Amino acid sequence: MIDQCLIKHKMKEDKSWSFTDESHHNTSYLTHNYYTYPAKFIPQVASRLILENSNEGDIVVDPFMGSGTTIVEALLNKRFGIGCDINYVAFLVAKAKTTPINNKLLEEEILQLRSDLDYRMNGKYNYYLSKSYRFIPKNDKIDYWFKKHQKEKLAIIFARINEVQNSAIKNLFLVAFAQILKHCSIWLQSSVKPQRDFKKVNYEPLELFLSRVRNMSKRNEAFIQKLKPEIINSINEHRKVIRRDARKIPCEDNVATSIVTSPPYVTSYEYADLHQLPALWFNKMNDLSSFRKNFIGSVFKTEENEVNVHSKTADEIIENFKGKKKSKEIRKYYFEMYDCLAEMKRVLKKNGKACIVIGDTQYRNIDILNHLVFIEQLNSLKFEIENVTVRQVTSKMLPSFRDSRTGRFAKPTNTNIKLVHPKEYIIIAKKN
Template sequence: MSSLNKDCLSSVAIDETWSFADKTIKDTTYITHGYYTYPAKFIPQLVSRLINELSFEDDIIIDPFMGSGTTIVESIVNKRIGIGTDINDIAYLLAKVKTTPIEPFALIEEFNKIKLDLLHRLNGQYNFFSNQSANLLPQNERIDYWFLPEQKQKLSIIFTRILEITNKDIRDFFLVSFAQILKSCSIWMQKSVKPTRDKNKKMYNPLLLFLNQANKMVRKNNDFNEILDKQIKENIDDYRKISCEDSRNLPCEDGVSSLIITSPPYVTSYEYADLHQLPSLWFGYLGDLAEFRKKFIGSAYKSKESIDLKSSLAEEIINKLGNNKKGREVKNYFADMLESFIEMKRVLKIGGKACIVIGNTQFKGVDILNAEVFQEQFENIGFKTYNVIHRKIPSKMLPSTRDISTGQFVKSTNSSLKFAYPTEYILIMEKL
């Protein structure tokens, strides 16, 4: 427990034990954590440690920004009940698949069937496109923007075969395998998280990529089945409740949870909408990208002129940024996050803890002290600071550099850049 001045979090000593620098990719992608490369995904060991230090078996743990569901997976592995929401359908699909143990023999049987069918169909042993499934070849100019015609055709054959699977859990499982290979099969610049085209990109065989990915996931599903408590495995719907909802509208009653563990989106969080556009396009989740972006925390499209941000530091930061698009974005972001914290307060028990993993950054020379602002907001709505952990980020997947002039994420090879999140904080706030 520590008592901290909200203005000086950077002076909190870095606690190396929270960096998990010794963890290999194999460790951090164990069981279902390795199903999909989700940006800014939690290290599962960090979540597990928080769960074990701050909650008991059968407690309800909530992640209002669950992303790919790391908190929910670790909750059920540690015999807790996990509740999670995310605004993004892709995140919901990932979290659902990552928390659904499938009976291993049923999965392998289905996988063998798909494999045979796809080898048959893709090797052209019968004219697939003369059969009635041909109309599943997606007609979408954004798909044509990202995929060369031959790759699109091969992917359509795989996608169509997956949709023929009647068991929904197994179908969703293979949809995640499909989602994971889309970037490699597209002309999206492989090393870039931003939507940038690379017309000279080397093309890989979609069938081989899909079968490799599915095979890897089948093995991880076996590991997941082995690690899970039998009682939890057989009653999985009682142990995890996930939904595609706004974090400000959590689908649970007041005061039910003893622990929240979450990593909220960052200020320009609508970038998340862009990041997942390839699977969203194939799965038909994305009508209009501009509309979709508006749902994200901190979207610049809404105006919130007269809101009390419950943080003098937030006001100071916004004044420094000035009355421009960036200033409005940051203001909306702090306002949206405040609403989300009020919702967290509603669902927590008295004495319950909210663990918020967040880093600070800079836009045009102005320090955006997210951690200090969040701490002030929490304290002003009825929480006290229980602890603040300062940790290095050795292997987070969030791109670690921003262009100094625009504040946008860019490729880390550019020399005029600044590290955006070299360290981050785990704010542990206790409901009074």
């Protein structure tokens, strides 16, 4: 069992990790603002962890890479980056964010795209609509989220993107397309859960898409300026990002110097639900319920058996929810996370560091102390906890509140319970 006094001794709040003075502009520089990815961490945290726990030329891994924040920062800091995520949308975004594209080529492609789309939308609309119809996903959810005319305009754009030959440019356009979907649907914009807004003002898809692409092109150019030429010239040797489960990191044994990651949460929100619009268009979601089951921490994953979660704190939390479905859900989460930590150990070299950024949550007044559980699980895997820093969270895109009566997500005014405490823990654990 873990020595709680030792942990307390090693745990300290450090304001310099909060980056409270950073504006949104400063936390979304270069390619970091390509896509609004839920629960993405700010690049300042990833960058500092990389700089403090690895050297130039080292391998840095993120098994829950999400939108690829760690991998972008690894490249900017002259490291090799390896990342995976179970979410196809995360993979697309991370790939686009870490792929420098020749700006002349990109600008030419954008020019052609704009002129073609102007013609297709304003000149021969009906002709191109009929040709683009097959790009509308065959899924009931499409009509649930999109009004007919928006769906049709989006299909024309999507069909044109699919004609692009250069795979890096096509990927960048797909990310721009994914980014505008929420605005072009009736998804309630400010909501932390999928909810429809029938009075929503419609954005013009083409305008939104082209402005997005122009912005990304400028950021791509700035990204290139910051990268070393040898990294640009052999980008595929410097970073690997793939769609894969965190328990199968695409990396050999004992080679990584550090892991810089922020794992999924339990009792937080459904990543699958939040990514369903692009997943629909990209045909990565036949039905929502099987899509959800891929994600660790999903409400739709439960563990019936009394499996070992390797943490006394986890056992206590599970016991607090005894008799409720929530206990099975939390058990599954900690059970799966233990395997993820074991996989991190596999890829780390001796003395390599796992840097894990995690917040605690609360459900119906019961604390879910993720940081303590992870520390205990890491100890059980014979990691040495070097230190635990507490930081205030200023800009993490996480829903923060649940209704105290129903336990459902709610606007802060209707609730008195916080879902995610506005602080998180940075656990640094060394592989011995």
